[in-house]
Amino acid sequence: MKTERKQRRIVAAALCAALTLGLAGGAYAQQASDTTGGSTADQSSAGNDNGGGLPQIQQQGDVSYVSGGVGLDESKALQHAQSQWPLSLRFTGPGSDFLADVHVRVVDAHGSDVLGTTSRGPYMLVKLRPGRYTVHAQYKDHDQTKSVTVPAKGTAKAAFYWTTQ
Numbered sequence: 001m002k003t004e005r006k007q008r009r010i011v012a013a014a015l016c017a018a019l020t021l022g023l024a025g026g027a028y029a030q031q032a033s034d035t036t037g038g039s040t041a042d043q044s045s046a047g048n049d050n051g052g053g054l055p056q057i058q059q060q061g062d063v064s065y066v067s068g069g070v071g072l073d074e075s076k077a078l079q080h081a082q083s084q085w086p087l088s089l090r091f092t093g094p095g096s097d098f099l100a101d102v103h104v105r106v107v108d109a110h111g112s113d114v115l116g117t118t119s120r121g122p123y124m125l126v127k128l129r130p131g132r133y134t135v136h137a138q139y140k141d142h143d144q145t146k147s148v149t150v151p152a153k154g155t156a157k158a159a160f161y162w163t164t165q
Contacts, residue, residue, distance in 0.1 A: 053077035055120065063106075063114050063128060069121035070100060078123040082157075085125035086150045089135065090159045098122035099162065105136040140164075 053073035057066045066085075069075040075098075082088045087106075091099040099122055106115040109132040130152040137144050137160045148156045 054081055058117070060115055060117065063126065065115060065117065065124060065126045067117070067119040067121055067124040069098065069123035074121070075123065078121075078125060081125060082123075083155060086128050086130070086155055087126040087133075087135075087148060088155060088157045089119075089124040089126070089137070090157070091119060091122050091124075091137065091139065091162075092159070093139070093162045094164070099139055101139070102160070103138040107134045107136065109133070 053071075054077040055066050055068035055074060057064055059065075066078070066081075069078045089104065091102045093099050100120055102119040104115065104117055104119055104124060105113060106126065106128070108114050114128065114133070115126060128150050130150050132147065132149050135146050135148055135158055137146075139160075139162045142162055142164060144160050144162075146158045146160070148158050150156045
């Protein structure tokens with residue numbers, strides 16, 4: 001009985017020591033690299049505050065946006081989040097192939113650029129004020145333009161499809 005208790009205490013002490021060393025090592029590694037998570041410069045979904053596989057939210061002026069969806073987790077996260085973003089854009093090619101590296105420019109009703117960026121995947125979600133906008137999308141040398149109206153409540157969607165890769 002005594003030996004059994006002693007063995008349990010030894011195992012518990014060893015487990016505590018291992019956990020302490022593991023946590024200390026992780027904290028040291030994080031401190032050594034000055035990296036504590038994602039930032040707006042971090043283009044990946046790893047370490048960001050969004051959770052659920054959503055890529056890092058970017059900011060351009062007063063417009064927030066996120067793009068990606070190449071991987072399955074990220075794609076599902078972006079599709080799930082569409083209802084919380086005023087504008088959803090999708091970029092596809094022949095055979096419904098997902099496209100990335102689409103140059104996107106959003107212009108307001110007064111002709112002012114409100115967003116100019118390149119998509120990191122087939123989905124882009126944009127937080128815009130309610131109003132009328134023109135979305136210009138360019139994939140390789142092929143341009144498309146669509147007018148969208150972002151409602152005060154609800155969402156607007158625009159799908160861009162290119163027949164050439």
